[in-house]
Amino acid sequence: MKKYIYSIFACLILFTACNDEEFLNRDPQNILLEDQVWENEDLVLSVLADLYNRLPDYQTIERWWEFANFDETFASNAGDYWRHQNVDYGYGNWGMWDYGYIRDINLFIEKAERADQLDSEVKARFIAEAKFIRAMVYFEHVKRMGGVPLILESLEYDFSGDPTYLQYARAKEHEVYDYIIQEMEDIKGDLPDGGTRSRATVGAALALESRAALYAGSIANYGQLTPNVSLPGGEVGIPASMADQYYTISLNASEELMGLGTYELYQNDPDPSENYANIFLNKSANNEVIFAKDFLVQGRTHGFTIDNIPRSLREENTSGGKMNPSLNLVQSFELLDNTFAPLPTTDENGDPIYYENQLDIFEGRDPRLAGTVILPGASFRGSQVDIWGGWKTTDGTLITSDQLGGRGTLPNGENAQLVGFDGPIPNLEWSAQGGFYLRKYVDTSVGSGQRGTGSAVWWIRFRYAEILLNAAEAAFELGDNAKAAAYMNEVRRRAGFPTDLAPSEIDFDRIVHERKVELSFENHILWDYKRWRLAHRVWNGESVDLTNNPGDAEAVSTRVFGLRPYKVYDPGSPNHEKWVFEEFIPTPVFNPHRFRLGNYYSFIGDNVRNANPKIVRNPNQ
Amino acid sequence: MKNSIKYIAGLFCMTLGLTSCEYDNYDEPKLLFEGNLVYQGEPIGVSYNDVYFELWEEGWQTFGNIGVSVDQDGSFSSLLFSGDYKLIIPASQGPFMSMTNTETNSDTIPLNLRGSLDMDIEVMPYYMLRNVSISGNSNTVNADFSLEQIITDENAKGINEVVLYLSKTTFVDSRTSISSSRIGGADIADLNNIQLSTSVPDMTPTQDYVFARVGVRIDGVEDMLFSSVQRIDF
Numbered sequence: 001m002k003k004y005i006y007s008i009f010a011c012l013i014l015f016t017a018c019n020d021e022e023f024l025n026r027d028p029q030n031i032l033l034e035d036q037v038w039e040n041e042d043l044v045l046s047v048l049a050d051l052y053n054r055l056p057d058y059q060t061i062e063r064w065w066e067f068a069n070f071d072e073t074f075a076s077n078a079g080d081y082w083r084h085q086n087v088d089y090g091y092g093n094w095g096m097w098d099y100g101y102i103r104d105i106n107l108f109i110e111k112a113e114r115a116d117q118l119d120s121e122v123k124a125r126f127i128a129e130a131k132f133i134r135a136m137v138y139f140e141h142v143k144r145m146g147g148v149p150l151i152l153e154s155l156e157y158d159f160s161g162d163p164t165y166l167q168y169a170r171a172k173e174h175e176v177y178d179y180i181i182q183e184m185e186d187i188k189g190d191l192p193d194g195g196t197r198s199r200a201t202v203g204a205a206l207a208l209e210s211r212a213a214l215y216a217g218s219i220a221n222y223g224q225l226t227p228n229v230s231l232p233g234g235e236v237g238i239p240a241s242m243a244d245q246y247y248t249i250s251l252n253a254s255e256e257l258m259g260l261g262t263y264e265l266y267q268n269d270p271d272p273s274e275n276y277a278n279i280f281l282n283k284s285a286n287n288e289v290i291f292a293k294d295f296l297v298q299g300r301t302h303g304f305t306i307d308n309i310p311r312s313l314r315e316e317n318t319s320g321g322k323m324n325p326s327l328n329l330v331q332s333f334e335l336l337d338n339t340f341a342p343l344p345t346t347d348e349n350g351d352p353i354y355y356e357n358q359l360d361i362f363e364g365r366d367p368r369l370a371g372t373v374i375l376p377g378a379s380f381r382g383s384q385v386d387i388w389g390g391w392k393t394t395d396g397t398l399i400t401s402d403q404l405g406g407r408g409t410l411p412n413g414e415n416a417q418l419v420g421f422d423g424p425i426p427n428l429e430w431s432a433q434g435g436f437y438l439r440k441y442v443d444t445s446v447g448s449g450q451r452g453t454g455s456a457v458w459w460i461r462f463r464y465a466e467i468l469l470n471a472a473e474a475a476f477e478l479g480d481n482a483k484a485a486a487y488m489n490e491v492r493r494r495a496g497f498p499t500d501l502a503p504s505e506i507d508f509d510r511i512v513h514e515r516k517v518e519l520s521f522e523n524h525i526l527w528d529y530k531r532w533r534l535a536h537r538v539w540n541g542e543s544v545d546l547t548n549n550p551g552d553a554e555a556v557s558t559r560v561f562g563l564r565p566y567k568v569y570d571p572g573s574p575n576h577e578k579w580v581f582e583e584f585i586p587t588p589v590f591n592p593h594r595f596r597l598g599n600y601y602s603f604i605g606d607n608v609r610n611a612n613p614k615i616v617r618n619p620n621q
Numbered sequence: 622m623k624n625s626i627k628y629i630a631g632l633f634c635m636t637l638g639l640t641s642c643e644y645d646n647y648d649e650p651k652l653l654f655e656g657n658l659v660y661q662g663e664p665i666g667v668s669y670n671d672v673y674f675e676l677w678e679e680g681w682q683t684f685g686n687i688g689v690s691v692d693q694d695g696s697f698s699s700l701l702f703s704g705d706y707k708l709i710i711p712a713s714q715g716p717f718m719s720m721t722n723t724e725t726n727s728d729t730i731p732l733n734l735r736g737s738l739d740m741d742i743e744v745m746p747y748y749m750l751r752n753v754s755i756s757g758n759s760n761t762v763n764a765d766f767s768l769e770q771i772i773t774d775e776n777a778k779g780i781n782e783v784v785l786y787l788s789k790t791t792f793v794d795s796r797t798s799i800s801s802s803r804i805g806g807a808d809i810a811d812l813n814n815i816q817l818s819t820s821v822p823d824m825t826p827t828q829d830y831v832f833a834r835v836g837v838r839i840d841g842v843e844d845m846l847f848s849s850v851q852r853i854d855f
Contacts, residue, residue: 228713
């Protein structure tokens with residue numbers, strides 16, 4: 001009998017134990033639901049943070065090797081030598097087709113518009129920020145691919161078996177630029193003015209507008225030089241008649257940004273080289289930075305300093321010194337009297353010039369040079385960097401070692417150091433094979449060169465000096481040389497130039513040169529050379545010598561050159577232990593770069609064109 | 622014994638695995654498609670790895686093309702499967718324009734490949750190099766040639782420059798040249814009598830020959846037109 005009672009009891013428990021409704025409708029404990037997210041500002045912000053985090057960059061401090069693709073720097077890392085040995089750039093290089101990201105942004109905007117639990121001002125700011133990110137992403141697309149389909153809402157497939165209604169054709173190139181410009185005008189009122197540098201602000205929106213309109217203007221203007229880089233549908237190429245209109249928009253946006261008064265050039269240090277280097281390192285009192293990707297020690301860091309710190313100063317047992325700025329770039333820093341000159345290594349008779357100190361050869365150059373590059377004999381983090389290639393005797397014999405700081409016997413029997421602790425030694429990676437180290441963005445704080453800590457230097461996407469140069473270029477193209485000179489001189493005065501440029505001295509070569517030196521290693525060179533249609537002329541695939549005219553915008557520069565300092569071995573002569581310099585090509589560099597017309601706009605993948613037959617191919621590929 | 626049977630069985634399986642491939646793979650493509658890019662039977666010289674045409678075959682899930690690149694002397698060759706292809710020279714390729722095919726009334730050339738095929742593709746060059754003579758010694762190399770303008774209607778294009786290139790190997794163009802000289806298009810007085818000369822630089826390791834050819838860059842056309850490569854012995 002007991003058995004039955006137990007069984008009945010058990011059955012009763014089973015059937016009454018739970019309230020099905022409640023049991024089956026529990027909220028998950030491990031994920032947040034959409035409506036939970038959209039009623040809490042902090043949670044929405046974390047979704048937005050993910051969108052910010054995915055903003056693409058081509059050359060950035062998280063991908064140092066991309067800097068070595070052009071002639072700004074030599075990659076002193078065996079795995080990257082191929083960058084100096086390939087002739088052609090692939091048609092697919094620097095391509096991008098990220099509609100997954102755009103869909104995520106579109107969904108964010110749609111959900112934010114529907115959210116009713118958020119404060120209306122906060123909500124407007126979130127939407128404006130997402131629209132800023134979307135415009136950034138479209139800008140990234142258009143400068144790589146030309147016109148792309150402009151999709152501003154999330155698309156849903158209806159499973160009908162016919163996807164044609166989802167197939168959008170490419171917008172005209174200028175339509176994408178128009179969209180970016182219009183969008184920035186529309187949203188800037190919803191954004192705060194300053195207060196943050198890692199989120200969108202009025203300044204960031206205007207900076208994007210300034211840069212995008214300048215690109216559109218120069219494509220319209222200089223696109224005439226390459227008539228075959230265009231498509232009949234306008235997906236690539238902008239009519240020349242639109243140039244002035246875009247330059248005007250760019251100039252106005254730049255001037256509006258200047259008028260905010262929120263940003264100014266960084267001028268905290270009396271020494272101009274030090275000051276220039278600190279623009280990129282100082283995060284606290286720096287009103288030059290408009291929009292940056294920020295990093296934080298113990299939060300998120302990067303290894304740029306680990307990879308690029310001078311070899312003898314490194315804090316880890318591996319790596320260091322991977323980027324060696326090229327002599328091509330170093331010599332394009334002009335003299336303080338506003339003239340250009342190659343570095344004087346030999347006199348008019350072809351005899352070497354003897355220098356007392358290594359730094360003497362760089363005497364009287366633009367202070368930004370020492371702020372961008374660690375020169376032989378310069379100090380970094382309080383220690384002298386030891387770059388020299390060996391002893392050179394009067395008959396030209398070289399006495400050197402194949403180990404950093406290697407010692408040996410000199411002809412007079414003396415045991416001495418034969419080569420610098422930082423190189424250059426041919427084919428020895430992770431040291432100054434080209435004779436220089438990078439200073440820009442390399443962190444000076446102790447510990448930033450360690451794997452466990454890493455560097456928290458931020459990656460600056462927009463800064464005030466670029467806006468001034470944008471304004472100078474736009475004004476120049478519109479024929480207002482006086483204004484162009486005024487804006488450019490602001491940048492040059494900060495850099496440390498005592499004499500201003502006269503309006504009559506502003507020409508296209510000056511514009512190109514100023515951007516090249518002020519904005520080197522800031523992800524500008526490729527996009528600038530593309531929009532000016534200079535890329536196929538400067539990187540034309542011919543093995544030419546180093547130019548003697550570094551101020552010429554069209555001077556061919558296809559291979560990376562280096563500069564080697566030697567100690568003179570000539571006991572008894574006054575020249576003993578003085579310095580001579582030699583230009584050379586680092587041994588891993590043996591092929592020139594060639595930028596083909598088909599490189600102006602990246603290849604759109606076959607998979608994309610298979611899925612959507614409305615997508616037309618880019619020209620010359 | 623029991624153990625060794627296991628090993629033998631295992632070995633047997635491995636052998637089977639390694640040799641089974643021939644049962645489930647395709648034969649390799651065997652049909653040879655070769656020929657030259659020609660104008661009235663004369664091959665057109667181009668630079669290596671720069672000019673290509675595309676073969677498209679319909680009926681595949683992913684629709685891509687087979688790129689066939691044209692060699693320096695205008696020749697090409699490709700191993701293919703039998704099938705019906707469509708041959709197209711992309712508009713931006715080569716110092717020439719495509720000709721309209723009579724069968725398709727467009728620049729697409731149908732290619733029904735059933736056996737090996739030797740076929741020349743007629744194109745319409747902007748210019749042709751004529752009477753090229755290149756000679757020289759260990760100091761200088763001289764070239765004499767004339768240019769005939771082929772396309773003279775509204776599609777005509779001017780000459781950007783003519784260049785004489787010297788190389789150490791048989792690959793001769795701007796990428797490999799050790800010495801070159803050029804005349805800008807505006808400075809050419811007489812198309813029937815163009816002369817170029819360039820000096821022979823020191824070579825390491827030394828060699829007692831160089832390869833030379835002349836090229837023409839046409840306004841707005843990326844690929845240059847070249848004469849045939851000539852070896853010059855000192």
